[in-house]
Each structure stands twice: as C-alpha cells, then as structure tokens.
Amino acid sequence: MKKLFITLAICLTTAYVSQAQVIPSFQFGIKGGMNLTSLSKSGTFNTSNQAGYLGGLWARFGALGFNFQPEAYVTSKNVTVDDIKAKFTSVDVPLLFGGKIGALGLGARFYTGPVVSFAINKDQSYSNAASNITKLNYKDQNYAWQLGAGVDIRDLSVDLRYEAGLSKQDYSAGSTKINLFNLSLAYRLF
Template identity: 80%
Template sequence: MKKILLILTVVFATALPSRAQVIPSFAFGIKGGMNLTSISKSGTFDASNQAGYLGGVWARFGALGFNFQPEAYITGKNVTVDGVKQKFTSVDVPLLFGGKIGAFGLGARFYTGPLVSFAINKDQNYGTAAGNIAHLNYKDQNYAWNVGAGIDIRSVSVDLRYEAGLSKQSYGTGSTKINLFNLSLAYKIF
C-alpha cells in the first residue's frame, strides 16, 4: 500500500508541472519600461544613444509550452544625430511567438517576431495612429524584428528585448534604421 501511495505521489508531482504547460491559457496585462536606441551609422554620420520609454498592454495565448503574445504600446525613441536631438514617438505592435519553461507561477520565456511601428509626429496624433492600425493604413509605418527573453514570477514579468529595424524612419532631411534594446516590467491583470 505504501508503494502504491508513493508511486501515485510521484506521478502526480511530475504530472502537475507538465500539465501546466499543456493546458491552453490566456493572460492580459499592462507593461512599461525603457529603451536604449541606436541608429545605423554610415559615412560621416555621427550619432549617440539615448534612453526612451514604452508603455501599453499585452495579451498571451499559450498551450503545449508555446505562446503567441500580441502587444500594443506607445514608444518614445530618442537619438542625437549630428548634434541634433531627434525624437521618434510611435504606436508599436509586436506579434511575438515563443515558448515557456517552468511551472507554478515561475518560468522563463523566449520569443521572436515582427513589429509594426506607426509613427506619431507633428502631423499625427494618437487617434490618427490608432486609426491607421485599424484600417491597415501602412503609409507611415516602419517594420522591425524582435528577439528576446523574459522571466515570470507569478503576476510580474521582466522582459529584455532587442529590436532590429528593417525599414528606415525619416528625420529632418534624412532617414535611418533604428535598433533598440527594451527592458520592461509587466503586470498580469488576469
């Protein structure tokens, strides 16, 4: 009898962590953080990195240890180009695909995916940028690719991400690709 109880205990103890990875799940939350922007340099082009910000919402759909995580947030990207400070503000929409390792509220995630960035500038406000997203107006958008990892501790997540610019953003009389690192803190609401 003791052997049967021991075997059942071992089976349930090992099945629960794997079950947590198999069951379909949904999570929604808010996130905020900072970024460090760098721009591609060419010729006599002189640029320096500066910190920016990000804030918005995320959702995560998962099953079998894999997940899909769409996000939407406002990002401020700051750089100094040839001694002139440039500020790029945008609504960013990453569509991330990845996996998760862990159970019982603790885990590590890794992910990658495309990002579409809708510019907000002097001629455009948040409502116009949101309208461009809803109507798939891609005239003022930029593309990037994200690669990153995160740690989940119950309802709190910390993410470190690299964003590689795929298209050029205009500034003044020029244009450049923007690359950045994001460090963000997220909170799962449900």
C-alpha cells in the same frame, strides 16, 4: 516507504507541470519600461544611445509550452545625430511567437517576431545646427524584428528585448535604421 513517497511526489509534480503546459490559456496585462535607442546610418552620421520609455498592453495565447503574444504600446525613441536631437513617439505593435518553460507561478520565456511602428510624433531640435546641413525626414511607418527573453513570477513579468530595424527610418538615400534594447515590467490582470 520513503522512496515510495518521493517517487509519488515526483510523479505528481511532473503530471502537474505537464498539464499546466498543455491546457490552452489566455492572459492579458499592462506593461511599462525603458529602452535604449541607437540610429544606425551607413556612411557619415554619428549617433549616441539615449533612453526612452514604453507603456501599453499585452495579451498571451498559449498551449503545449508555445505562445503567441500580441502587444500594443506607446514608445519614445530618442537619438542624437550630428547635434540634432530627434525624438520619435510611436505606437508599436509586436506580434511575438515563443515558448515557455516552468510551473507553479515561475517560468522563463523566449520569443521572436515582427514589429510595426506607427509614428505619432517626430520632433527634432537643432542645438548647433546653424552650419549643419543634416535634415532628418522620417517615415510614418517602420518595420523591425524583436527577439528576447523574459521571466514570470506569478503575475509579474520582466522582459529584455533587442529590436533590429528592418526598414529605412527616413527617405534619404542612405540606410538609416533604428535598433534598440528595451527592459520592461509587466503585470498580468487576468
């Protein structure tokens, strides 16, 4: 009798988990977090990592354990290059494709996809720049690729991502690209 109940419980749990992954779903929420930015420059520049912020909206469409997650958020990316502090404020639009495993309010996700960044502000402050000839001339739109993983606990999600710059960040002859890590906390509204 005990084996029958255990077998029945396993079958019901398996059916519930598989059904939860098959049914199409839509989720929508808000997110916020921080990033750590590095500006890679082929050649002469030395850069240091600096913290920034992000905040915005996300949506997730999924079925059969796979999902599509478009997002839009405002982000601040800060770097220091040759005593020049540069702060980029942009609207980033990632289009992520991934998968999810788990059930009963707990799950693990993995994803990857392209990101388009639209610059809103490109501030530069010169601390010791009297003899510095470095001028950072940044583009208004850039492309990158994100990959990462996340954990869902009921309506909360925690994500860790790496973003690799695909396009040059500025108009100079070198290859200047932004790379960053971001850690975010999201809340599902529905």
